[in-house]
Amino acid sequence: MERLAQELKENNVGKVLQHEPLAHHTTLKIGGPAELFIEPNSVQGLEKAMTLIKKHNIPWRAIGRGSNLLVSDEGIKGAVIKLGRDISDLTVEETKVKVGGGYSIVALATQLSRKGLTGLEFAAGIPGSVGGAVYMNAGAHGSDMSKILEKALVLFEDGTIEWLTNDELQFSYRHSILQNERPGICIEAVLSLEEGNREAIVEKIQKNKDYRKETQPWNFPCAGSIFRNPLPNYxxxxxxxxxxxxxxxxxxxxxxxxxxxxxxxxxxxxxxxxxxxxxxxxxxxxxxxxxxxxxxxxxx
The missing domain is CATH 3.90.78.10 (UDP-N-acetylenolpyruvoylglucosamine reductase, C-terminal domain)
Known part of the structure; x- marks a missing residue:
């Protein structure tokens, strides 16, 4: 692990830390240390980091903003890759939105509401990243990522990068193919939204945020919903x-x-x-x- 850490630093992939407490990176404020913690400074840095991780045959996992995550007290063996601010580019062309996996999904929903784009209002108050939202097919208020995602750029553990369409991601309730069948990191997403009434969209965003504040305990460290709804029950x-x-x-x-x-x-x-x-x-x-x-x- 020492050798891998040294090579990562030599290749300037971004922040590289050993034995970093993951309690600092989860919304529950719980979690032991990551044997190796990497926060890439670019997509190229992420690609290089993955190449070196595979070269050394080290197990890995990715995290975003640390919501929906419970890390054991013993921590995580191998490498933890965090997608942060350096992988959060945003481009908006009419109703098409291209956004980096590290972008805050709440901030994105707010930003797009101000542009009069509708479709992402459900995400107001979801404390995660775009990449994590794609990975989990995050949703609320009767909608989810599968309703608006056109395609996602995914880095797989063999180092290949591939665009996967909405159908290829095989979305279902709080699930995508990236979780089990084809483990990978969503580094960019293309969303297809619609034009709407700016004032109405901003109002709905605020209403959804207020609903979360009133009904969910964000004044304490928590990870979001603990259980999936066993429909038709809640x-x-x-x-x-x-x-x-x-x-x-x-x-x-x-x-x-x-x-x-x-x-x-x-x-x-x-x-x-x-x-x-x-x-x-x-x-x-x-x-x-x-x-x-x-x-x-x-x-x-």
């Missing part, structure tokens, strides 16, 4: 119905505001959160006969 309603709102294990607590959120009250470990998730799953299975599957990605 995860939060099931958890609340079974008396688990406010339930605590260690420093992890089911939010008093929204039962499908687990918050870090200040001292939570990853194990506290995992134990609370397991307890909720066991309770709902026993009382409702329903399997609860996590939306948050648990990484060790």
């Amino acid at each position: 995860a939060g309603e099931l958890i609340e119905k079974n008396g688990l709102k406010g339930y605590e294990i260690g420093g992890a607590k089911v939010s008093d505001l929204h039962a499908n959120f687990i918050v870090n009250t200040g001292s939570a470990t990853a194990q506290d959160v995992v134990d609370l998730i397991t307890y909720i799953q066991k309770t709902i299975k026993e009382k409702e006969g329903i399997e609860m599957h996590t939306e948050v990605e648990i990484v060790s």
